[in-house]
Amino acid sequence: MTLRLYNTMTREVGDFVPLTPGRVSLYTCGPTIWNFAHIGNFRTFLFEDLLRRWLEASGFDVFHIMNLTDVDDRTIQAALKAGVTLREHVEPYAQAFFADRDYLRIRSAHAYPRATQFIAPMISLVESLLAKGVAYRGDDGSVYFAIARFPEYGRLSQLDQRELRSGASGRVSSDEYAKEDARDFVLWKAAQPDDEAVGAAWDAPFGRGRPGWHLECSAMALDLVREKWGEDVLDIHCGAVDLIFPHHEDEIAQSCAHTGKPDFARVWMHAEFLNVRGTKMSKRFGNYTTARDLQEDGTDAAALRLFFFQTHYRQKLDLNDESLGAATSALRRLGDFAARLATGPGTVSGAVGEGATAELEGAAKQLREQFAAGLDDDLNAPRALAALFDFVTAGNRALDRGAAACAPARDAFDWATGILDILPTAREADAGLATWVEERIQARKAARQARNFAEADAIRDELAAKGVTLEDGPGGTKWRAG
Ligand code: AMP
Ligand code: ZN
Numbered sequence: 001m002t003l004r005l006y007n008t009m010t011r012e013v014g015d016f017v018p019l020t021p022g023r024v025s026l027y028t029c030g031p032t033i034w035n036f037a038h039i040g041n042f043r044t045f046l047f048e049d050l051l052r053r054w055l056e057a058s059g060f061d062v063f064h065i066m067n068l069t070d071v072d073d074r075t076i077q078a079a080l081k082a083g084v085t086l087r088e089h090v091e092p093y094a095q096a097f098f099a100d101r102d103y104l105r106i107r108s109a110h111a112y113p114r115a116t117q118f119i120a121p122m123i124s125l126v127e128s129l130l131a132k133g134v135a136y137r138g139d140d141g142s143v144y145f146a147i148a149r150f151p152e153y154g155r156l157s158q159l160d161q162r163e164l165r166s167g168a169s170g171r172v173s174s175d176e177y178a179k180e181d182a183r184d185f186v187l188w189k190a191a192q193p194d195d196e197a198v199g200a201a202w203d204a205p206f207g208r209g210r211p212g213w214h215l216e217c218s219a220m221a222l223d224l225v226r227e228k229w230g231e232d233v234l235d236i237h238c239g240a241v242d243l244i245f246p247h248h249e250d251e252i253a254q255s256c257a258h259t260g261k262p263d264f265a266r267v268w269m270h271a272e273f274l275n276v277r278g279t280k281m282s283k284r285f286g287n288y289t290t291a292r293d294l295q296e297d298g299t300d301a302a303a304l305r306l307f308f309f310q311t312h313y314r315q316k317l318d319l320n321d322e323s324l325g326a327a328t329s330a331l332r333r334l335g336d337f338a339a340r341l342a343t344g345p346g347t348v349s350g351a352v353g354e355g356a357t358a359e360l361e362g363a364a365k366q367l368r369e370q371f372a373a374g375l376d377d378d379l380n381a382p383r384a385l386a387a388l389f390d391f392v393t394a395g396n397r398a399l400d401r402g403a404a405a406c407a408p409a410r411d412a413f414d415w416a417t418g419i420l421d422i423l424p425t426a427r428e429a430d431a432g433l434a435t436w437v438e439e440r441i442q443a444r445k446a447a448r449q450a451r452n453f454a455e456a457d458a459i460r461d462e463l464a465a466k467g468v469t470l471e472d473g474p475g476g477t478k479w480r481a482g
Pocket of ligand 2: 028029030217247251
């Protein structure tokens with residue numbers, strides 16, 4: 001099987017072929033660190049985490065870059081309001097983002113470039129665009145990208161001219177008269193008193209100012225992949241759907257006008273929103289939950305991962321208490337099965353046990369195949385999860401029939417749950433309980449063999465006090481917790 005991905009550029013699912021065999025550069029637009037990220041942002045980051053993990057599991061050497069936007073209107077306004085410098089304001093939010101990332105078990109990117117640390121490459125990029133004649137200095141001292149001089153503009157978003165115009169002016173209205181064309185977007189904003197007040201202005205040959213948001217991603221992505229692999233095209237570029245236009249459209253215009261390459265990224269992937277009662281989760285609407293809110297409520301990060309992965313990344317997802325609750329129950333089922341599989345009866349006696357073990361091995365093989373087929377199909381996590389839960393059902397049945405918790409079953413289960421990273425956090429505690437239960441069962445068996453029934457009953461009661469019930473059958477003694 002080959003990995004197939006939906007490419008927003010072509011609006012089709014196609015075979016994934018990286019620029020250089022065996023390795024993948026992955027650029028994911030990161031958070032704006034003016035405040036805490038909400039779990040809508042993290043839905044996108046978790047989709048990207050799964051993509052990264054699946055690429056790695058598929059054998060690719062992945063170079064993952066996630067930028068932190070530390071200079072833009074929001075960060076500057078927030079710093080002004082707090083009466084501190086830009087740098088002082090954003091630092092705690094950068095640290096909070098890393099803490100939330102760790103709580104949600106998101107793998108660390110290889111680079112977290114911050115816009116303010118890449119001012120020199122941004123200035124070079126603007127100079128290159130000015131030299132090529134696709135950028136110009138407006139009457140207000142800002143530098144703009146001239147869309148009319150880049151005929152491919154609009155390829156990604158496929159919007160018509162009218163929509164492009166309204167999109168551009170919706171973001172930047174005050175500079176309407178400084179631009180040659182209402183669709184043009186800013187590359188470098190001339191310094192304003194607010195910018196100076198918080199330390200968000202830099203000298204440049206074309207005037208003192210600060211980078212535009214779109215410019216930040218192009219400059220950092222190009223700088224880092226060139227340094228890493230000497231390339232100027234990304235393999236995969238991700239974000240949520242709201243970034244298709246204008247952000248990614250503008251990134252393409254800047255980057256391709258500079259490199260002369262037809263593409264800035266070979267594949268563009270966009271995640272759908274996390275909604276709350278049909279409305280996008282957003283700071284602006286006040287309908288948001290942060291990762292730390294969930295953490296304080298005692299939500300297992302694995303439950304949130306499971307909840308998000310139950311819906312395909314290109315489908316909208318509505319957050320509500322019931323669905324998160326259902327994910328928590330499903331998580332418990334996984335945890336119980338993990339504990340059972342970790343210890344299992346471990347003994348096969350007779351044909352029944354051997355048949356059941358063969359059944360378990362067959363189910364494990366099927367899990368590997370179907371899980372991979374699901375993720376290879378445009379990262380269809382719901383399909384992969386269905387394969388995993390089918391395995392839990394088949395596995396429980398086989399273990400009931402006396403199957404040995406064999407290595408192929410354990411390995412396949414660990415492999416699949418490891419990629420999704422969705423085992424309950426208390427897994428160690430569960431495994432500890434299972435070890436103790438197995439030891440007690442052996443002690444009870446020994447007591448019974450010695451015809452010390454009082455001792456055997458006492459052990460049964462001891463287990464019952466911990467919520468563990470025993471069932472004696474032909475395959476040995478089975479147990480259940482909770
Ligand atoms: P921001 O911090 O606003 O720059 O956003 C960081 C990332 O989160 C971007 O890729 C956004 O498109 C994405 N995002 C924002 N809101 C949501 C949402 N409700 N659901 C999914 N992704 C979102
Ligand atoms: Zn970006």
